[in-house]
Amino acid sequence: MRCFQVYLSAFLLLFLPCGCQKKVDHSPKGNSPTSVVSSQKSGTSYRQALERGVAWLMAQQKENGGWPVFKDGPTNVGYTALAVMAVASSPSEIRQKYASSLAKGAEFLLKYQQKDGRFDQQGHERTNYYTSLSLLALVRLDKEKYKAAIEKAKNFLINTQFYEGFHNVSPDSPHYGGWDYRPKKGGLNADLSNTQFTLQALKEAGVPKDSPVWKRAMKFLSRCQNRTESNDAKGFVVLNDGGFMYFPGKSQAGVKKTPKGDAHPSYASMTYAGLKSFIYCNATKDDPRVQAAYNWLRKHYTLEENYGMGTRQKPQDGKRGLFYYYQTMAKALRVWGERYIITPDGTKHDWAKELADKLVSLQKPEGYWVNANTHWQEGSPYLVTSYSLLALNDCLKAMAAYEK
Secondary structure, eight states, X not given: OOOOOOOOOTTTTTTSOTTOOXXXXXXXXXXXXXXXXXXXXXXXXXXXXXXXXXXXXXXXOOTTSOEESSTTSOEEHHHHHHHHHHHHTSOHHHHXXXXXXXXXXXXXXXXXXXXXXXXOOTTOOOHHHHHHXXXXXXXXXXXXXXXHHHHHHHHHHHHTSSXXXXXXXXXXXXXXXXXXXXXXXXXXXXXXXXXHHXXXXXXXXXXXXXXXXXXXXXXXXXXHBOOTTTOOOXXXXXXXXXXXXXXXXXXXTOOEEETTEEEOOXXXXXXXXXXXXXXXXXXXXXXXXXXXXXXXXXXXXXXXXXXXXXXXXXXXXXXXXXXXXHHHHHHHHHHHTOSEEEOTTSOEEEHHHHHHHHHHHHOOTTSOOOOSSOGGGTTOHHHHHHHHHHHHHHHHHHHHHHHO
Protein backbone atom coordinates (compact mmCIF):
# COMPACT_ATOMS: atom_id res chain seq x y z
CA MET A 1 0.00 0.00 0.00
CA ARG A 2 1.40 3.35 -0.99
CA CYS A 3 1.96 5.70 1.92
CA PHE A 4 0.21 9.01 1.65
CA GLN A 5 2.12 12.19 2.18
CA VAL A 6 -0.15 15.15 2.88
CA TYR A 7 1.07 18.00 0.73
CA LEU A 8 -1.85 20.40 1.04
CA SER A 9 -5.09 20.64 2.94
CA ALA A 10 -8.34 21.11 1.05
CA PHE A 11 -8.46 24.58 -0.41
CA LEU A 12 -5.65 25.68 1.93
CA LEU A 13 -3.88 28.47 0.09
CA LEU A 14 -6.01 27.42 -2.83
CA PHE A 15 -5.20 30.22 -5.19
CA LEU A 16 -2.05 31.69 -3.63
CA PRO A 17 1.54 31.42 -4.81
CA CYS A 18 3.56 29.23 -2.49
CA GLY A 19 4.66 31.03 0.68
CA CYS A 20 2.26 33.91 0.25
CA GLN A 21 -0.05 34.24 3.26
CA LYS A 22 -0.84 37.93 3.41
CA LYS A 23 -3.80 38.89 5.61
CA VAL A 24 -6.90 39.90 3.72
CA ASP A 25 -8.73 43.17 4.37
CA HIS A 26 -12.19 41.95 5.40
CA SER A 27 -14.11 45.04 4.47
CA PRO A 28 -13.06 46.57 1.15
CA LYS A 29 -15.28 49.24 -0.27
CA GLY A 30 -16.97 48.97 -3.62
CA ASN A 31 -19.40 51.13 -5.53
CA SER A 32 -22.47 49.20 -4.41
CA PRO A 33 -25.73 49.90 -2.55
CA THR A 34 -25.32 50.23 1.21
CA SER A 35 -28.77 49.43 2.64
CA VAL A 36 -28.56 46.85 5.42
CA VAL A 37 -29.32 43.23 4.62
CA SER A 38 -29.70 41.05 7.70
CA SER A 39 -32.21 38.31 6.98
CA GLN A 40 -35.22 37.46 4.90
CA LYS A 41 -37.35 38.81 7.77
CA SER A 42 -36.04 42.31 7.01
CA GLY A 43 -38.04 42.29 3.78
CA THR A 44 -35.00 42.12 1.54
CA SER A 45 -35.75 39.89 -1.42
CA TYR A 46 -33.43 37.17 -2.63
CA ARG A 47 -33.11 39.00 -5.93
CA GLN A 48 -32.09 42.21 -4.17
CA ALA A 49 -29.46 40.33 -2.20
CA LEU A 50 -28.17 38.76 -5.41
CA GLU A 51 -28.02 42.09 -7.23
CA ARG A 52 -26.27 43.76 -4.30
CA GLY A 53 -23.69 40.98 -4.12
CA VAL A 54 -23.03 41.08 -7.86
CA ALA A 55 -22.71 44.87 -7.80
CA TRP A 56 -20.14 44.71 -5.02
CA LEU A 57 -18.14 41.94 -6.69
CA MET A 58 -18.09 43.62 -10.10
CA ALA A 59 -16.93 46.85 -8.48
CA GLN A 60 -13.79 45.01 -7.31
CA GLN A 61 -12.70 44.02 -10.83
CA LYS A 62 -9.30 45.43 -11.76
CA GLU A 63 -8.39 47.31 -14.92
CA ASN A 64 -6.85 44.21 -16.50
CA GLY A 65 -10.13 42.31 -16.12
CA GLY A 66 -9.11 40.15 -13.18
CA TRP A 67 -9.86 39.94 -9.47
CA PRO A 68 -7.24 39.82 -6.71
CA VAL A 69 -6.84 37.60 -3.69
CA PHE A 70 -6.16 40.65 -1.52
CA LYS A 71 -7.56 44.15 -1.76
CA ASP A 72 -4.34 45.60 -3.18
CA GLY A 73 -2.76 42.38 -4.40
CA PRO A 74 -2.14 41.04 -7.91
CA THR A 75 -4.96 39.59 -9.94
CA ASN A 76 -5.43 35.84 -9.80
CA VAL A 77 -6.74 33.28 -12.29
CA GLY A 78 -8.67 31.22 -9.72
CA TYR A 79 -10.42 34.16 -8.10
CA THR A 80 -11.22 35.65 -11.50
CA ALA A 81 -12.67 32.38 -12.76
CA LEU A 82 -14.90 32.06 -9.69
CA ALA A 83 -16.09 35.67 -9.99
CA VAL A 84 -16.93 35.33 -13.69
CA MET A 85 -18.58 31.97 -13.06
CA ALA A 86 -20.70 33.39 -10.22
CA VAL A 87 -21.96 36.41 -12.15
CA ALA A 88 -22.42 34.42 -15.37
CA SER A 89 -24.70 32.08 -13.39
CA SER A 90 -27.06 34.97 -12.60
CA PRO A 91 -30.32 35.87 -14.38
CA SER A 92 -29.99 37.26 -17.90
CA GLU A 93 -30.73 40.88 -16.94
CA ILE A 94 -27.81 40.85 -14.50
CA ARG A 95 -25.52 39.19 -17.02
CA GLN A 96 -26.45 41.76 -19.66
CA LYS A 97 -25.81 44.64 -17.28
CA TYR A 98 -22.22 43.48 -16.78
CA ALA A 99 -21.66 41.90 -20.20
CA SER A 100 -18.64 43.99 -21.16
CA SER A 101 -16.97 43.48 -17.77
CA LEU A 102 -17.60 39.74 -17.91
CA ALA A 103 -16.07 39.59 -21.39
CA LYS A 104 -13.07 41.46 -20.02
CA GLY A 105 -12.79 38.87 -17.25
CA ALA A 106 -12.89 36.07 -19.81
CA GLU A 107 -10.13 37.72 -21.83
CA PHE A 108 -8.03 37.90 -18.66
CA LEU A 109 -8.49 34.15 -18.18
CA LEU A 110 -7.66 33.32 -21.78
CA LYS A 111 -4.28 35.03 -21.45
CA TYR A 112 -3.35 32.25 -19.04
CA GLN A 113 -4.47 29.31 -21.16
CA GLN A 114 -1.51 27.28 -22.38
CA LYS A 115 -1.10 25.35 -25.63
CA ASP A 116 -2.08 22.07 -23.97
CA GLY A 117 -5.36 23.58 -22.75
CA ARG A 118 -4.55 24.13 -19.10
CA PHE A 119 -4.94 27.46 -17.31
CA ASP A 120 -1.85 28.26 -15.31
CA GLN A 121 -0.22 31.18 -13.51
CA GLN A 122 3.48 31.36 -12.78
CA GLY A 123 4.37 30.69 -9.16
CA HIS A 124 1.10 28.90 -8.45
CA GLU A 125 0.48 25.19 -7.91
CA ARG A 126 -3.25 25.11 -8.58
CA THR A 127 -3.41 24.15 -12.26
CA ASN A 128 -6.34 21.78 -11.93
CA TYR A 129 -8.48 24.22 -9.95
CA TYR A 130 -7.65 27.04 -12.35
CA THR A 131 -8.47 24.93 -15.40
CA SER A 132 -11.71 23.49 -14.01
CA LEU A 133 -12.99 26.85 -12.76
CA SER A 134 -11.97 28.68 -15.95
CA LEU A 135 -13.73 26.02 -18.01
CA LEU A 136 -16.89 26.45 -15.93
CA ALA A 137 -16.69 30.24 -16.27
CA LEU A 138 -16.36 30.11 -20.07
CA VAL A 139 -19.09 27.50 -20.46
CA ARG A 140 -21.54 29.56 -18.41
CA LEU A 141 -20.58 32.79 -20.10
CA ASP A 142 -20.77 31.79 -23.78
CA LYS A 143 -20.25 28.23 -25.02
CA GLU A 144 -20.10 29.20 -28.67
CA LYS A 145 -17.85 32.24 -28.38
CA TYR A 146 -15.27 30.36 -26.32
CA LYS A 147 -15.75 26.98 -28.01
CA ALA A 148 -12.09 26.46 -28.95
CA ALA A 149 -10.77 27.32 -25.49
CA ILE A 150 -13.44 25.14 -23.87
CA GLU A 151 -12.52 22.16 -26.03
CA LYS A 152 -8.82 22.47 -25.20
CA ALA A 153 -9.45 22.77 -21.47
CA LYS A 154 -11.90 19.86 -21.50
CA ASN A 155 -9.39 17.59 -23.25
CA PHE A 156 -6.61 18.61 -20.87
CA LEU A 157 -8.70 17.62 -17.86
CA ILE A 158 -9.76 14.31 -19.39
CA ASN A 159 -6.17 13.44 -20.26
CA THR A 160 -4.75 14.27 -16.82
CA GLN A 161 -7.10 12.09 -14.81
CA PHE A 162 -5.27 9.48 -12.74
CA TYR A 163 -5.49 6.37 -14.91
CA GLU A 164 -3.37 4.11 -17.11
CA GLY A 165 -2.58 7.03 -19.43
CA PHE A 166 -1.00 10.28 -18.22
CA HIS A 167 -0.19 9.18 -14.65
CA ASN A 168 0.36 5.53 -15.60
CA VAL A 169 -1.41 4.21 -12.50
CA SER A 170 -3.32 0.95 -12.26
CA PRO A 171 -6.94 0.61 -11.12
CA ASP A 172 -5.58 -0.65 -7.79
CA SER A 173 -4.11 2.77 -6.98
CA PRO A 174 -6.16 4.76 -4.44
CA HIS A 175 -5.69 7.79 -6.72
CA TYR A 176 -7.17 6.07 -9.75
CA GLY A 177 -9.98 8.09 -11.34
CA GLY A 178 -9.31 11.33 -9.45
CA TRP A 179 -7.44 14.59 -10.04
CA ASP A 180 -4.82 16.44 -8.00
CA TYR A 181 -3.68 20.06 -7.72
CA ARG A 182 -1.06 20.17 -10.44
CA PRO A 183 -1.13 17.36 -13.01
CA LYS A 184 2.32 15.93 -13.59
CA LYS A 185 3.67 12.42 -13.86
CA GLY A 186 4.14 10.98 -10.40
CA GLY A 187 2.08 13.86 -9.02
CA LEU A 188 0.42 14.50 -5.70
CA ASN A 189 -2.51 12.65 -4.16
CA ALA A 190 -5.77 12.94 -6.03
CA ASP A 191 -8.38 14.56 -3.79
CA LEU A 192 -12.15 14.96 -3.78
CA SER A 193 -12.15 18.77 -3.81
CA ASN A 194 -10.16 18.97 -7.05
CA THR A 195 -12.11 16.04 -8.42
CA GLN A 196 -15.58 17.46 -7.74
CA PHE A 197 -14.82 20.69 -9.62
CA THR A 198 -13.27 18.79 -12.51
CA LEU A 199 -16.27 16.48 -12.84
CA GLN A 200 -18.64 19.44 -12.73
CA ALA A 201 -16.62 21.23 -15.42
CA LEU A 202 -16.56 18.15 -17.66
CA LYS A 203 -20.29 17.62 -17.16
CA GLU A 204 -21.15 21.22 -18.06
CA ALA A 205 -18.73 21.13 -20.99
CA GLY A 206 -20.73 18.28 -22.49
CA VAL A 207 -18.55 15.19 -22.04
CA PRO A 208 -20.82 12.31 -23.15
CA LYS A 209 -22.26 9.84 -20.65
CA ASP A 210 -20.41 6.92 -22.24
CA SER A 211 -16.98 8.49 -21.79
CA PRO A 212 -14.66 6.26 -19.71
CA VAL A 213 -13.81 9.28 -17.56
CA TRP A 214 -16.99 8.78 -15.50
CA LYS A 215 -16.43 5.09 -14.81
CA ARG A 216 -12.85 5.75 -13.73
CA ALA A 217 -14.01 8.56 -11.45
CA MET A 218 -16.52 6.25 -9.76
CA LYS A 219 -13.61 4.14 -8.48
CA PHE A 220 -12.03 7.15 -6.84
CA LEU A 221 -15.32 8.38 -5.39
CA SER A 222 -16.08 4.96 -3.91
CA ARG A 223 -12.68 4.93 -2.21
CA CYS A 224 -13.35 8.34 -0.66
CA GLN A 225 -16.61 7.11 0.86
CA ASN A 226 -16.83 5.68 4.34
CA ARG A 227 -18.82 2.66 3.22
CA THR A 228 -17.30 -0.76 3.79
CA GLU A 229 -19.37 -2.55 1.14
CA SER A 230 -17.91 -0.50 -1.71
CA ASN A 231 -14.61 0.95 -0.48
CA ASP A 232 -11.80 -1.46 -1.35
CA ALA A 233 -8.92 0.88 -0.47
CA LYS A 234 -6.21 -0.58 1.74
CA GLY A 235 -4.19 0.79 4.64
CA PHE A 236 -6.85 2.44 6.80
CA VAL A 237 -10.12 1.70 8.58
CA VAL A 238 -13.28 2.54 6.66
CA LEU A 239 -16.03 3.94 8.88
CA ASN A 240 -19.35 2.59 7.70
CA ASP A 241 -21.43 5.79 7.89
CA GLY A 242 -21.80 6.65 4.17
CA GLY A 243 -20.10 10.05 4.34
CA PHE A 244 -16.94 11.16 2.54
CA MET A 245 -13.34 11.97 3.39
CA TYR A 246 -10.93 14.25 1.48
CA PHE A 247 -9.07 11.43 -0.24
CA PRO A 248 -8.55 7.74 0.57
CA GLY A 249 -6.75 7.74 3.90
CA LYS A 250 -7.09 11.46 4.65
CA SER A 251 -9.83 13.62 6.17
CA GLN A 252 -9.74 17.33 6.95
CA ALA A 253 -11.90 16.40 9.97
CA GLY A 254 -8.93 14.69 11.59
CA VAL A 255 -8.19 11.08 12.51
CA LYS A 256 -10.29 8.72 14.58
CA LYS A 257 -8.41 6.04 16.50
CA THR A 258 -10.05 2.63 16.48
CA PRO A 259 -8.92 -0.80 17.76
CA LYS A 260 -8.27 -1.79 14.14
CA GLY A 261 -6.28 1.33 13.26
CA ASP A 262 -6.77 4.88 12.06
CA ALA A 263 -10.06 5.92 10.48
CA HIS A 264 -10.82 9.16 8.67
CA PRO A 265 -14.11 10.82 9.64
CA SER A 266 -16.69 12.03 7.15
CA TYR A 267 -17.61 15.71 6.94
CA ALA A 268 -20.36 17.63 5.22
CA SER A 269 -18.67 19.60 2.45
CA MET A 270 -16.95 16.51 1.06
CA THR A 271 -20.09 14.42 1.42
CA TYR A 272 -22.07 16.91 -0.65
CA ALA A 273 -19.16 16.89 -3.11
CA GLY A 274 -19.36 13.10 -3.23
CA LEU A 275 -23.13 13.04 -3.73
CA LYS A 276 -22.94 15.59 -6.54
CA SER A 277 -20.07 13.74 -8.19
CA PHE A 278 -21.86 10.38 -8.04
CA ILE A 279 -24.75 11.94 -9.94
CA TYR A 280 -22.41 13.51 -12.51
CA CYS A 281 -20.91 10.05 -13.00
CA ASN A 282 -24.36 8.71 -13.93
CA ALA A 283 -25.08 6.85 -10.69
CA THR A 284 -28.81 6.53 -10.01
CA LYS A 285 -30.60 7.61 -6.85
CA ASP A 286 -31.23 4.01 -5.85
CA ASP A 287 -27.53 3.13 -6.04
CA PRO A 288 -26.61 2.02 -2.48
CA ARG A 289 -23.56 4.31 -2.49
CA VAL A 290 -25.72 7.29 -3.41
CA GLN A 291 -28.33 6.39 -0.80
CA ALA A 292 -25.66 6.05 1.88
CA ALA A 293 -24.28 9.52 1.11
CA TYR A 294 -27.73 11.10 1.03
CA ASN A 295 -28.73 9.45 4.31
CA TRP A 296 -25.56 10.78 5.96
CA LEU A 297 -26.51 14.27 4.78
CA ARG A 298 -30.09 13.90 6.00
CA LYS A 299 -28.81 12.86 9.41
CA HIS A 300 -26.41 15.80 9.66
CA TYR A 301 -28.38 18.51 7.84
CA THR A 302 -27.44 21.94 9.19
CA LEU A 303 -26.72 25.46 8.00
CA GLU A 304 -24.85 26.43 11.15
CA GLU A 305 -21.59 24.65 10.43
CA ASN A 306 -19.65 22.47 8.04
CA TYR A 307 -20.66 19.40 10.02
CA GLY A 308 -17.82 17.14 11.05
CA MET A 309 -15.17 19.86 11.15
CA GLY A 310 -15.89 21.05 14.68
CA THR A 311 -15.01 19.14 17.84
CA ARG A 312 -15.91 19.47 21.52
CA GLN A 313 -12.48 20.96 22.09
CA LYS A 314 -12.70 23.27 19.05
CA PRO A 315 -16.35 23.88 18.13
CA GLN A 316 -15.29 26.97 16.18
CA ASP A 317 -13.69 24.67 13.60
CA GLY A 318 -17.21 23.87 12.43
CA LYS A 319 -17.10 27.22 10.62
CA ARG A 320 -14.08 26.16 8.58
CA GLY A 321 -14.91 26.21 4.91
CA LEU A 322 -18.49 27.27 5.68
CA PHE A 323 -19.13 29.10 2.42
CA TYR A 324 -17.38 26.43 0.35
CA TYR A 325 -19.82 24.11 2.10
CA TYR A 326 -22.80 26.31 1.19
CA GLN A 327 -21.95 26.45 -2.52
CA THR A 328 -21.26 22.70 -2.67
CA MET A 329 -24.48 21.94 -0.79
CA ALA A 330 -26.57 24.15 -3.08
CA LYS A 331 -25.21 22.59 -6.25
CA ALA A 332 -25.50 19.03 -4.90
CA LEU A 333 -29.09 19.38 -3.72
CA ARG A 334 -30.12 21.16 -6.91
CA VAL A 335 -28.65 18.29 -8.92
CA TRP A 336 -30.40 15.85 -6.56
CA GLY A 337 -33.63 17.52 -7.64
CA GLU A 338 -35.93 17.29 -4.62
CA ARG A 339 -37.44 20.25 -2.82
CA TYR A 340 -37.33 18.85 0.68
CA ILE A 341 -34.66 17.09 2.65
CA ILE A 342 -36.27 15.16 5.49
CA THR A 343 -34.19 14.77 8.63
CA PRO A 344 -34.49 11.66 10.87
CA ASP A 345 -36.87 13.49 13.23
CA GLY A 346 -39.36 13.81 10.36
CA THR A 347 -38.83 17.53 9.71
CA LYS A 348 -39.18 18.58 6.07
CA HIS A 349 -36.58 21.20 5.21
CA ASP A 350 -37.23 23.38 2.17
CA TRP A 351 -33.48 23.45 1.66
CA ALA A 352 -33.26 26.11 -1.08
CA LYS A 353 -35.36 28.62 0.85
CA GLU A 354 -33.58 27.90 4.11
CA LEU A 355 -30.15 28.28 2.55
CA ALA A 356 -31.17 31.45 0.69
CA ASP A 357 -32.46 32.90 3.96
CA LYS A 358 -29.18 32.04 5.66
CA LEU A 359 -27.13 33.68 2.91
CA VAL A 360 -29.23 36.86 3.02
CA SER A 361 -28.80 37.00 6.80
CA LEU A 362 -25.01 36.77 6.46
CA GLN A 363 -24.60 39.40 3.75
CA LYS A 364 -22.78 42.56 4.80
CA PRO A 365 -24.36 46.01 4.32
CA GLU A 366 -21.99 46.78 1.43
CA GLY A 367 -23.13 43.63 -0.38
CA TYR A 368 -20.25 41.22 0.20
CA TRP A 369 -19.89 38.07 2.30
CA VAL A 370 -16.91 36.99 4.41
CA ASN A 371 -16.23 34.24 6.94
CA ALA A 372 -14.97 35.21 10.39
CA ASN A 373 -13.12 31.89 10.34
CA THR A 374 -10.38 32.65 7.82
CA HIS A 375 -9.30 29.04 7.27
CA TRP A 376 -9.00 27.96 3.63
CA GLN A 377 -8.88 31.61 2.52
CA GLU A 378 -12.45 32.37 3.59
CA GLY A 379 -11.20 35.62 5.10
CA SER A 380 -11.22 36.88 1.51
CA PRO A 381 -14.50 38.62 0.63
CA TYR A 382 -13.71 38.10 -3.06
CA LEU A 383 -13.67 34.32 -2.64
CA VAL A 384 -16.57 34.13 -0.20
CA THR A 385 -18.79 36.49 -2.20
CA SER A 386 -18.26 34.34 -5.28
CA TYR A 387 -19.16 31.21 -3.29
CA SER A 388 -22.25 32.93 -1.90
CA LEU A 389 -23.47 34.13 -5.29
CA LEU A 390 -23.02 30.65 -6.74
CA ALA A 391 -25.02 29.18 -3.86
CA LEU A 392 -27.73 31.84 -4.02
CA ASN A 393 -28.12 31.40 -7.78
CA ASP A 394 -28.54 27.65 -7.35
CA CYS A 395 -31.11 28.22 -4.60
CA LEU A 396 -33.13 30.61 -6.79
CA LYS A 397 -33.05 28.24 -9.77
CA ALA A 398 -34.10 25.34 -7.56
CA MET A 399 -36.99 27.32 -6.04
CA ALA A 400 -38.17 28.35 -9.50
CA ALA A 401 -38.08 24.74 -10.69
CA TYR A 402 -39.96 23.45 -7.64
CA GLU A 403 -42.75 26.01 -8.15
CA LYS A 404 -43.50 24.78 -11.68
